[in-house]
Amino acid sequence: MNGQLYESSDARYRVTKQGKAGIVATVATVLCTTSLLAIPAASAAVPSFPDNLVVFPDRDFVTVEGYQDRIGQTATVEVRRPGGGIVGSAQSVVAAGDVAFEVNHPGGVCWGAGTGLNVTPDIRPGDVVSIRFGPTEVGATTVQDAYVNADSVLDGTTVTVRGYVAAGVNKNQMEQRIVEPALKDTGVGRRDVRAVPGPLTVDAGYRSGLEFDVDGPNTFTATYIFDEPNAARLAAEAVGASALAWEAQDANDNRQGLTIAEFREVGGPGMGGCPPRGEVATVPGSLMPVTPFRALDTRDSTAVGADSSVSFQVAGVNGLPAEVSAVVFNLTVAEAKSHGFVTAYASGTDKPDASNLNFGAGQIVANAVTVPVGADGKVTLFNRSAGTTHLLADVSGYYLQGTPTAAGAFAAVAPTRFLDTRSSKAVSPDSTTTFQVAGANGLPASVSAVVLNLTVAEAQSFGFVSAYPTGMDRPNASTVNFSAGQIIPNSATVPVGADGTVTLFNRSSGNTHLVVDVSGYYLPGTPTAAGTFQAVTPKRFLNTRDTTAAGKDSTVSFQVGGANGIPVNAAAVVFNLTVAQANSFGYITAHATGTSRPAVSNLNFGAGQIVPNSVTVPVGTDGRVSLFNRSTESTHLLADVSGYFLPN
Structure with a gap:
């Protein structure tokens, strides 16, 4: 797994000042520790030895070391960009050994593994790579x-980098390094040479020094x-160059939180069947799908x-950026003591005259919600009923x-009522109304x-x-199903x-009477930016009634x-x-095929019910979406697609 990177299983990048060489590839390397004055600090502490994170930005490659107290557990590595949120993520099981696992490297996992964010990130200075x-x-x-x-420049027996x-x-706290295995057969006697800050110092087969601001x-x-001239030639012709930086160094000189930026290094994106490097959603109003979390x-x-509210934090949690415009979540009511409805809105704003989810006493009912996020990064849920109820948000x-401003970008608005036929006339059988x-x-x-x-x-x-x-022609698709006398909502x-x-x-x-509350819109035009939305006329993509029910x-x-056409x-x-x-009775969980099934629900149902709900979910690397039936019996499932988001 590590043969292309390390000299041996214990020749690691936990390099001391006296230094054990740890790189096999032919590279020139810069090692440095920074004060982080110019780069945003990470949200969690740099790992302590023997745990470590090693980042190779040019190959979008991450090595996770240690974490041997968590062997067999699933870890998530995420790349966060200040102001841009999560631009890459992957999951893997911690293995025994110095290397717990690697991302985007032969023998490791690909970006998107277990998370559905199937794009290799273009890792850059200032990005934060984390493990959870x-x-x-x-x-x-x-x-x-x-x-x-x-x-590198060769002049006689002098090499300049x-x-x-x-x-x-x-x-x-910088160290420049050139690695060339053939140097072992020269007077140098080992595969690497190093230059530390200060005047020329003597080592076996060479002298070296590192200066600053000489060229500006x-x-x-x-x-x-x-x-020896031959050693100089070998060092000058070494392919590639790297910049290593460690953020912390302990009393035993273990260097923690390494960045290895490799000059002229190619590969990584698309390597070994991994997804190619792609454009990351950066335009305002573009969607960043995430693995659903509660x-x-x-x-x-x-x-x-009763008649009370609860707020929950969105911005800055579970890898989301500190500022987001709106959030997509599945809202579930459970153990309701009375009938009523829930209104979702941005924390710190006036409660709108709108509902997101209607419920009866004792019901477990869910609905998708897209709503603006308050200035404090929170969303508020108001329980308009005469009794208590539990609320879940995934x-x-x-x-x-x-x-x-980009075509297909989303603009959130405070939920606003656009239609209420109770103020005019109910919609007749097999008839339409427009708004x-x-x-x-x-x-x-x-x-x-x-x-x-x-x-x-008030359906009859x-x-x-x-x-x-x-x-447009009426599609062969449904938005909400209902029974006589039901009050039932659905997001669309x-x-x-x-x-x-x-x-x-x-x-x-x-x-039947129909009520419509609008919470946002997508800008017109042909979308081209990553994360923007392309609407399609609703079309049925799945109907197990034509085949076999989900067991x-x-x-x-x-x-x-x-x-x-997707x-x-x-x-x-x-x-x-x-x-x-x-x-x-039971529930359905939707997730990108090939990823771990999240511990959330998208739709709850009872025996004999016909229940709809809107779902926004990442698509798997094979282009598929999976639906898991968590119940003790079979059920039929239908999926009517109304749009998609452009790839990252």
């Missing part, structure tokens, strides 16, 4: 900014004078009181902060799609509602018609990438998931 077990971050290192920036060192780097500000110059569960504390993505989106309630005159919560009330018969862009992302309206079709034999505690997957490398998908003919 579950939600607990146990170590991090900030990628340093010092590197060799020119080929030049490079860049950023402001804030502690120049007294923020530069270093390493000089080697060899005893951000709130009041069953672990106190139920939300986060599956967030939108980047800033004013959206204005573009240009209404402060929305721009042109939008590509809208995120809304659709609620059915069972049936379903289809939401679609006005002027719906393309907007050319006239700026959305149409709702009541497929039932009775009248108890079993998984069904369906193709997204490359199907029905690009093969779509990053995430939005679809309406419906359970039908369930033979027992």
